[in-house]
Amino acid sequence: MKKVTYASCHITGGFWANMQKLIRETSMHAVYNRFDETGRIGAFRCDWKEGMDNKPHYYWDSDVAKWMESVAYIIRKYPNQELEEAVETLIDQIEKNQGADGYFNIYFTVVMPEKRFSNRDWHELYCAGHLIEAAVAWYETTGRDRFLHMMCRYADYIEKVFIIDGSAGYVTPGHEEIELALVKLYDVTGEKRYIKMVQFFLDHRGYNEKNEGDSINIQAHKPVREQYTAEGHAVRAMYLACAMADVALRMGDKNLKFACEKMFENIINQRMYITGGIGSSAVGEAFTVDYDLPNITAYTETCAAIGLALFAQRMMLLDMNGVYGDVIEKVLYNGFLSGISLDGKAFFYENPLEIPPAEQKAPGVRYPITKRLEVFRCSCCPPNITRFVSSVGDFLYTVDEKGIYCHQFMESVYEGENFTLMMKTDYPHSGKVRFDYRGQPTTLFVRVPGWCDGFQGEIKNGYASFALQGDDRVDVEFPIKPVCMEASPALGVDCGRYAVMRGPVVYCLEECDNGKYVRDIALYESAGFTEIDEKDFYVPVLKTKGYRRANRAALYVPKDHYPYEEVDITLIPYHAFANRTEGEMLVWVQVK
Amino acid sequence: MKKVTYASCHITGGFWANMQKLIRETSMHAVYNRFDETGRIGAFRCDWKEGMDNKPHYYWDSDVAKWMESVAYIIRKYPNQELEEAVETLIDQIEKNQGADGYFNIYFTVVMPEKRFSNRDWHELYCAGHLIEAAVAWYETTGRDRFLHMMCRYADYIEKVFIIDGSAGYVTPGHEEIELALVKLYDVTGEKRYIKMVQFFLDHRGYNEKNEGDSINIQAHKPVREQYTAEGHAVRAMYLACAMADVALRMGDKNLKFACEKMFENIINQRMYITGGIGSSAVGEAFTVDYDLPNITAYTETCAAIGLALFAQRMMLLDMNGVYGDVIEKVLYNGFLSGISLDGKAFFYENPLEIPPAEQKAPGVRYPITKRLEVFRCSCCPPNITRFVSSVGDFLYTVDEKGIYCHQFMESVYEGENFTLMMKTDYPHSGKVRFDYRGQPTTLFVRVPGWCDGFQGEIKNGYASFALQGDDRVDVEFPIKPVCMEASPALGVDCGRYAVMRGPVVYCLEECDNGKYVRDIALYESAGFTEIDEKDFYVPVLKTKGYRRANRAALYVPKDHYPYEEVDITLIPYHAFANRTEGEMLVWVQVK
Numbered sequence A, B: 001m002k003k004v005t006y007a008s009c010h011i012t013g014g015f016w017a018n019m020q021k022l023i024r025e026t027s028m029h030a031v032y033n034r035f036d037e038t039g040r041i042g043a044f045r046c047d048w049k050e051g052m053d054n055k056p057h058y059y060w061d062s063d064v065a066k067w068m069e070s071v072a073y074i075i076r077k078y079p080n081q082e083l084e085e086a087v088e089t090l091i092d093q094i095e096k097n098q099g100a101d102g103y104f105n106i107y108f109t110v111v112m113p114e115k116r117f118s119n120r121d122w123h124e125l126y127c128a129g130h131l132i133e134a135a136v137a138w139y140e141t142t143g144r145d146r147f148l149h150m151m152c153r154y155a156d157y158i159e160k161v162f163i164i165d166g167s168a169g170y171v172t173p174g175h176e177e178i179e180l181a182l183v184k185l186y187d188v189t190g191e192k193r194y195i196k197m198v199q200f201f202l203d204h205r206g207y208n209e210k211n212e213g214d215s216i217n218i219q220a221h222k223p224v225r226e227q228y229t230a231e232g233h234a235v236r237a238m239y240l241a242c243a244m245a246d247v248a249l250r251m252g253d254k255n256l257k258f259a260c261e262k263m264f265e266n267i268i269n270q271r272m273y274i275t276g277g278i279g280s281s282a283v284g285e286a287f288t289v290d291y292d293l294p295n296i297t298a299y300t301e302t303c304a305a306i307g308l309a310l311f312a313q314r315m316m317l318l319d320m321n322g323v324y325g326d327v328i329e330k331v332l333y334n335g336f337l338s339g340i341s342l343d344g345k346a347f348f349y350e351n352p353l354e355i356p357p358a359e360q361k362a363p364g365v366r367y368p369i370t371k372r373l374e375v376f377r378c379s380c381c382p383p384n385i386t387r388f389v390s391s392v393g394d395f396l397y398t399v400d401e402k403g404i405y406c407h408q409f410m411e412s413v414y415e416g417e418n419f420t421l422m423m424k425t426d427y428p429h430s431g432k433v434r435f436d437y438r439g440q441p442t443t444l445f446v447r448v449p450g451w452c453d454g455f456q457g458e459i460k461n462g463y464a465s466f467a468l469q470g471d472d473r474v475d476v477e478f479p480i481k482p483v484c485m486e487a488s489p490a491l492g493v494d495c496g497r498y499a500v501m502r503g504p505v506v507y508c509l510e511e512c513d514n515g516k517y518v519r520d521i522a523l524y525e526s527a528g529f530t531e532i533d534e535k536d537f538y539v540p541v542l543k544t545k546g547y548r549r550a551n552r553a554a555l556y557v558p559k560d561h562y563p564y565e566e567v568d569i570t571l572i573p574y575h576a577f578a579n580r581t582e583g584e585m586l587v588w589v590q591v592k
Helices: A014-037 A060-075 A081-097 A106-110 A124-142 A146-164 A178-189 A192-204 A234-251 A254-271 A302-318 A322-335 A381-390 B014-037 B060-075 B081-097 B106-110 B124-142 B146-164 B178-189 B192-204 B234-251 B254-270 B302-318 B322-335 B381-390
Strands: A009-011 A397-400 A403-406 A412-415 A420-425 A432-438 A442-447 A463-468 A472-477 A482-487 A498-502 A505-510 A521-523 A530-532 A541-549 A556-558 A564-573 A588-591 B009-011 B397-400 B403-406 B412-415 B420-425 B432-438 B442-447 B463-468 B472-477 B482-487 B498-502 B505-510 B521-523 B530-532 B541-549 B556-558 B564-573 B588-591
Touching: A009 A014, A014 A060, A014 A381, A060 A081, A060 A106, A060 A124, A060 A381, A081 A124, A081 A146, A106 A124, A124 A146, A124 A178, A146 A178, A146 A192, A178 A192, A178 A234, A192 A234, A234 A254, A234 A302, A254 A302, A254 A322, A302 A322, A302 A381, A322 A442, A322 A505, A403 A463, A432 A442, A442 A472, A463 A472, A521 A564, B009 B014, B014 B060, B014 B381, B060 B081, B060 B106, B060 B124, B060 B381, B081 B124, B081 B146, B106 B124, B124 B146, B124 B178, B146 B178, B146 B192, B178 B192, B178 B234, B192 B234, B234 B254, B234 B302, B254 B302, B254 B322, B302 B322, B302 B381, B322 B442, B322 B505, B403 B463, B432 B442, B442 B472, B463 B472, B521 B564
Parallel strands: A403 A442, A521 A588, B403 B442, B521 B588
Antiparallel strands: A009 A412, A397 A403, A412 A420, A420 A432, A432 A472, A442 A463, A482 A498, A482 B556, A498 A505, A498 A588, A505 A564, A521 A541, A530 A541, A541 A564, A556 B482, B009 B412, B397 B403, B412 B420, B420 B432, B432 B472, B442 B463, B482 B498, B498 B505, B498 B588, B505 B564, B521 B541, B530 B541, B541 B564
C-alpha cells in the first residue's frame, strides 16, 4: 500500500478548501506576526545575548520550522512571494549560523552552548526533527535542495554524536520527533543511514537509560516493541508511534507492527474522547489510565489530536481497515478542528468537552482556558495546525496493485501517474460523494464511515468497492442524520448523558444559544432535530425541543419530580465552540 | 424551645440500642487500646522527653478527651468500673500536670513549652475545648466536680491570657471548638464570663487578624455575622456554626441567627451530599464552591457529618422546622454512620460515594482509602463517633410551652419532669412509631420526614400534631418504600444517575454482590424492589432486576445500542459499604 500525498491530491472545494484558504490568507500571517513579536523569528539571527529581551526558548526552532513547512505545502498550488521569501530568509539565517559540524539550534547556540546534547528533556533533537521535516517539504515543493543539504549535514552530525561516537549525554530523545523526520529524510534521499538512525533511536528506547524526569512520560519505561498501551505525554507517544509504524512498514518489522496495533486499539477502545482528543491529563500533558476521560478538565492537546491522525494514517498503510480512516475523520472534524477559531487567528492548546459555569469552578482544580489565544508561551499547536490543514491532501487516498482507496471525502482532484480522479462532495454537510475517473480500468475502494448506518452495498474491512471501467463515474451516499451517542459505562463521567453527532461531526450546546446553566437542559429524544444552515458553519445547526429543570434550589428530589419548562435547544458543531462569547459548553447532555 | 438531652432520654431498643451496645462493648475498648498503643493515653503522664518514642502531637488531648466524654454518656445507664476508672486515672494525671495558672496541654507542656498560645493553627484551644466538654459531661453523669473545677480554672486562665491581658499570640483560634465548649460550661455553671468569652471569640473572628495559613479555611475571612456561606475546613465551620447558633439562642443575637440560617441553607441547597456528607475536598478538608460534589474523591469527613448534625440540632432550637430534623436523620443513617465498621472496630475518616475499579484510579489524583482503619495519625473521628452515638439521645426531643416535639425515631423512654413518654419503633426498618404517654394533657408534635410521601394528616413546618389527653397512645406511620432520587443537574457528576433511598437510608451497589464494574449496571425502574431481611443489616437488603452492558470494548455507540444481559442486582445500605471485602461501590446508578 502506498500513500498518496498532498503533492498529487489538490483540495478544490468544500469544507477543506475553505479551511485551507483561511489558513493561507489569515492564520499563516497571524502566526508569523505573533512569532515575530515574541522574538521567535528574529532568534534565527542567533545574535541574542544575556540581558536582551525575548530570550530564546529551547523549542523555538520547532515552532518556526512548522510554519516554514506549512509554507511549502501552501505555495505548491498557491504561489506567494511574501511567504516564500520569509522562508528563504530563515533558511539564509540557518545556513549562516549552522556550525561547521552541521549543528543548528538557536537555544544551544546563544543561551547554553556548553550544554549541547546533554539533556534528553531539552527538545534539541525535537527541534532538529522539525527543521528536517521543513527541509524535506521545501525540497519537494520548490525543487531547491539547499535547505535539504543543510539538514542532511545536521543529520550526519547527529549520527556521529549519538551513534558513531556515542558522545551525547543521552541515547534517545525525551521528545520524539527526530525519528519520523529521519524517515522522511530517508524517503526523499534514499540514504539508508537515515532509516538506520531511526532504528537506533527506537531500539535503544526503554533500555535502562539514565532518565532525567519521568520515564513513562517520555515512553522510556519499556522497549518500544513491548509498549502495548499509549502512555505518557500524548504528543510524544503519537510521534513515537508514527516512527514505529514507519519503520514497521519500510523494514517489515512485525514486532513493531504488533505493538503499533495494540497501542492503537488501546487508544480507541479505552483512551480517546468522542472528539478524537487524547491525553486527558494536564499533568505531563499525558495519557493516564483506561477510561479516565474527564470532560471539564480534558487536556486533549491539539497537537496530540494531530499526532493521532498522523499515526492512524501510517497504520492504514500497514493494515487496510476502515477504523483508521474513521479515527482520522473524527480528529479532523472535532478534536483537532476545535484548536483553531473560525476567524483563523486564535488557537486552543487544550480542547475540553465541557465548560462549567465560571462560579462553579472549584479551587485547586486546573481548568482549561475558555477563549482561544493568538500565541502561547509554548506555541507548538498553531503552526502544527497550519501545516496539518495545508497538507490535508495527504489523508485522502492510498493505492496498491488492486486499486485506489479513498479514505476521506473532500472535494479534490487527484492526479495519478496515468489517471485523474475527481471527487465532488459537500461532505460533511451531506453524505453524497461523486467520483469522476479518467484512466485505465481499476477498482475504487471507498471507506464507509463507521458512523454510517444504512449504507447500500457490501462492505469489507470498512470499504465498499466499485469497478472502474476506464472513464467512469461513481456516486456514493452515506445517509447523514443526527444521532445520540452513548458512552461506555466505564466512562463514569458520561454515564446517563449522550453526545449528539451528525455524521462525523460532534455537536455541543453553548450558553450563548441556550442560556445559563446548560447542564439543566435535557433533550427530548422524540422531538427530533431540525437542520438549519447558518452562515457561520459549513454544517447545519441543529434545533430541537427539550426541557430545562427550572429549580436549582433543591439538591435531591425523587426521580422526575423536578419542575421543568419546555425550551428550544440549539446545538452547534463542537469544533466551533467558544467562537462567539465565552461561556458554558456541553457535549454530553441528558436525553429524556 | 428547650433541648431534651441524653440524660433524660434513654435508648431502649432498635437500631440505636444496637449501635450503643456496639460502641459500649467494642468500639470504646478498641479506640482506647489503639490510643494506648500509639502513646496517646500515656502522654497524659506528661513525662515524654526528646528521644523517646511516641512523640505527642498537638491534637492528642482532644482525641482522648472525646473518649472520656463518651464514657460519661455510657456509664449513666450502663455502669462500667473499668471505663470509669480509666477516666478517673486520666483526670488524676491532668490534675497532677495542670499548671498553677490552670493551663493544661500535653504537647505544649512536654514538646514546646515556650510556644504556648503562640500559633492559632496549633489546636491548643481546640484541645482545651474538648477537655471542657468532657469535664461537663463527667460532672453531669457522676455529680463529681473535680474535673469540672479543673477546667473552670483552665477557662479562667484562657480568659486572662486572651481577653484580660491580651497576651496570646493570636486573638481567635484556628480550629474552633473552645466556643461551643464554653457554652456548655456556661450552661452548667451559670457563670456569665464563659458566654462572654464565646462572644469575644465570635466577635473578633475575621477582623484583620494576623493569620497564619489560609484565612478562609479557618473561617477568618469575614466577621461571623457576615458569613452566609459555609467555607473552609468543614469541621471547623460546623463547630463555629454551633457556637454562633448557641449564642444566638442564649443572647437573642438576631444577626448571628440570620447568618446561621443563611449558612445552613447554603449547605443543604448547594454543598451537601445525599448522604449528609459535607466538605467535598481533601485540600484543606474543606467546602469548595456550590455544586462541587464529586463522588469518587468526596472527602466528607466523618467529623464534619457529626458537626452538621450538631449545628442542625442547635438550629432546631432557634427555628422549629422539620428541615433540621431531616438533615440530622440523613447524617445519622448515612454520612456519619459509614464512618464506623459493622464490627465496631474500624473507622473511615473519609466517606466517598463511589469507589471505582482499582485499575481505573488515575495517577496524580488523591483517592480515599477503601478499607476502614483502627486508628489514624489524625484520629479525631473514632472518639467523635463513640461520643456521638453514646449521646444520640440528645437528638430525639425538644420541649416548649406548647408541648413535646419528637424529631428522631428511636425506641426509647423519655422521663420528663412530670411525665413519661415511651417510643416504640423499629425505624428505619419500618416507618411505624408508637408513642405511649403518661402525664398531664399536652400536645405531641411529630416530625414527618421530608422523604415521606403519603403521610395521612396535616403537616405544619414539617410536623404533625397530636393532642395528648393525659395518659394516651399515638400511632404514626410513615410509608417506607424504595425510591429513586435524582440530583440537581447542577451536580453534573450525578447527571443521568439516580440514588436509591428507602426512608432515610441511602443504598449502594457493591462489587461483592454485583460483580466487577458496577458502573456497567443500570436498574430497570419498572422491575421494582424486593426487600429481604439479612442478618448483617437492620434494614432490608434491596433486590431488583436490571441490566449490565456486556461490552466494554466500544467506547461510543448509538444510544441504547450496547449489548446487555439481564442481571439480578443487590443494594445494601450505603453506611455498610466496605464491610465485607474491598472493591467497587456506587451510590449514583443508572436507571432505565
